[in-house]
Every structure is written in C-alpha cells, then in structure tokens.
Amino acid sequence: MTSAKLVAGNWKMHGTSADLREVQAIADAAHALDGRVEVALCLPATLIHRAAEAVPGFPVGAQDIHMADQGAHTGDVCAAMLHDAGAALTIVGHSERRDAHREDNSCVRAKAEAALRSDLRVILCVGESDGERGSGRAVEVVCGQLDASLPGGEAAAGAVPDSLAIAYEPIWAIGTGKIPTTEDIAEMHRALRQRLLAAYGDAGGQVRILYGGSVKPSNAAEIFAIPDVGGALVGGASLRAADFLPIVEAAAR
Numbered sequence: 048m049t050s051a052k053l054v055a056g057n058w059k060m061h062g063t064s065a066d067l068r069e070v071q072a073i074a075d076a077a078h079a080l081d082g083r084v085e086v087a088l089c090l091p092a093t094l095i096h097r098a099a100e101a102v103p104g105f106p107v108g109a110q111d112i113h114m115a116d117q118g119a120h121t122g123d124v125c126a127a128m129l130h131d132a133g134a135a136l137t138i139v140g141h142s143e144r145r146d147a148h149r150e151d152n153s154c155v156r157a158k159a160e161a162a163l164r165s166d167l168r169v170i171l172c173v174g175e176s177d178g179e180r181g182s183g184r185a186v187e188v189v190c191g192q193l194d195a196s197l198p199g200g201e202a203a204a205g206a207v208p209d210s211l212a213i214a215y216e217p218i219w220a221i222g223t224g225k226i227p228t229t230e231d232i233a234e235m236h237r238a239l240r241q242r243l244l245a246a247y248g249d250a251g252g253q254v255r256i257l258y259g260g261s262v263k264p265s266n267a268a269e270i271f272a273i274p275d276v277g278g279a280l281v282g283g284a285s286l287r288a289a290d291f292l293p294i295v296e297a298a299a300r
C-alpha cells in the first residue's frame with residue numbers, strides 16, 4: 048500500500064478530443080513526479096479509449112458504471128467494457144448521480160462490487176447536504192452512507208486497501224467555492240476511518256480517504272495538511288493542466 052496521496056480529476060460531462068492535450072500535459076507532469084503522488088483522471092466514457100492509448104500507464108478512469116456485468120440495459124456501460132477500453136478505475140456514488148439518477152446506497156455498493164470484479168479500482172463518494180450539515184447530523188449521515196455503500200464479500204476480499212478509496216465530498220461544497228473548516232474535514236475523516244476499520248479491520252486503516260469539493264490551487268496545501276486526508280477528488284479545477292497541476296504538486300510535497 049502506497050502512502051502517496053491520490054489526486055483524481057473528475058471531468059464530469061466536459062471534454063472532447065481537443066482536450067486530450069490537457070490529459071497528455073497532466074500525464075507528463077504526473078510521470079515527472081516519480082511516484083510522490085498518484086494522479087488519475089476520470090473522463091467522459093467517450094474519451095477513455097483514446098486517452099488510454101495516448102498516455103499508456105497513466106490511470107484513466109470512468110465516472111460511473113452499471114451494477115450488472117452485462118445485459119439488457121440500453122445506453123449503459125458496464126465495468127468490463129470500461130476496463131476493456133483502458134480504464135483503470137471508476138468513481139461510484141457521486142452525489143450528482145445519487146441525486147439526479149436516484150442512486151441509493153445499495154446501488155452504489157453493487158456498483159463498487161461490480162467494478163472490483165472487473166479489476167477497476169474504485170473511488171466511492173459520500174457526503175452530506177447543506178441541511179444535514181446545518182442540523183448537526185453530517186457525521187451521522189455520512190457514516191451511515193459509508194456503512195451501507197462499502198463493497199463486501201468476495202469482491203472486496205483482497206481489493207482493500209489498494210483498490211478502494213473513499214471521497215468525502217460535502218454536496219454543498221461541490222462547485223460552489225465553499226469548503227468545510229479544517230476541523231470539520233478532520234472530524235469527518237476521523238469518523239470515516241473508524242468505520243473503515245470496523246468494516247475491514249487493519250486493511251481499513253490504509254484505505255485512502257480523499258477530500259472533494261472546491262479544491263483549488265489556493266486551498267490545496269491547507270487541505271492536504273489535514274490529518275488523514277489521503278488526497279483529493281477535483282472537479283472544475285481538473286479540466287485544465289494549468290489549474291490541476293499546482294494541486295497535484297501540493298499533494299506531492
């Protein structure tokens with residue numbers, strides 16, 4: 048298990064072939080950092096194959112998968128297809144999918160297990176709403192999400208800790224420029240660590256817990272200095288190498 052931080056970009060529904068030059072620039076810079084930080088980009092499905100061919104060895108990922116291994120699911124893409132296209136990892140349970148696609152914890156858990164069955168590493172997202180934070184229930188809600196979303200059984204055996212990362216992403220911090228206090232991030236990561244230890248024993252102590260939500264070059268160093276922040280999931284600031292690389296470099300220090 049590496050102790051290097053993981054910094055993953057989530058391009059969401061952005062990016063066409065013209066943007067492969069940004070992937071190339073990010074992959075080149077990540078390579079030069081020589082393992083001091085692990086970098087990955089979760090791209091739109093349409094770019095995965097071309098990106099994987101353009102930057103061999105650099106981890107290109109998906110943003111979602113179907114929970115089934117194959118079948119009659121018009122328009123969906125399964126883990127094996129993404130792996131075949133060159134993906135090395137996938138996000139599951141992003142709040143935009145939990146909300147817009149009504150994905151509940153059991154669906155997220157099934158997706159995480161499907162990903163691991165097809166040798167895709169998993170970034171599993173959890174996070175509270177503004178109202179839940181305001182009512183003092185954030186830790187309870189997020190730990191409940193984690194407990195119910197974590198992969199188990201055969202899929203998880205042997206995959207934890209290396210193939211699983213958790214992303215704590217407060218919904219109200221995504222794309223808003225707002226971030227929780229240092230104390231609130233530390234409190235949440237501490238609580239999530241306890242849940243991972245309860246679920247997986249010692250291996251749960253080594254699963255990386257990323258922070259996500261309005262991470263930028265200007266706040267990255269402060270966030271990475273918080274105890275048990277094992278990296279970041281970055282949305283808007285991952286689209287351009289010029290914004291993303293200072294975040295990656297802050298994680299490498």
Ligand code: PEP
Nearest residue numbers: 221222259260261282283
């Ligand atoms: C995200 O959606 O995963 C995210 C963290 O977005 P942003 O960095 O733009 O807040």
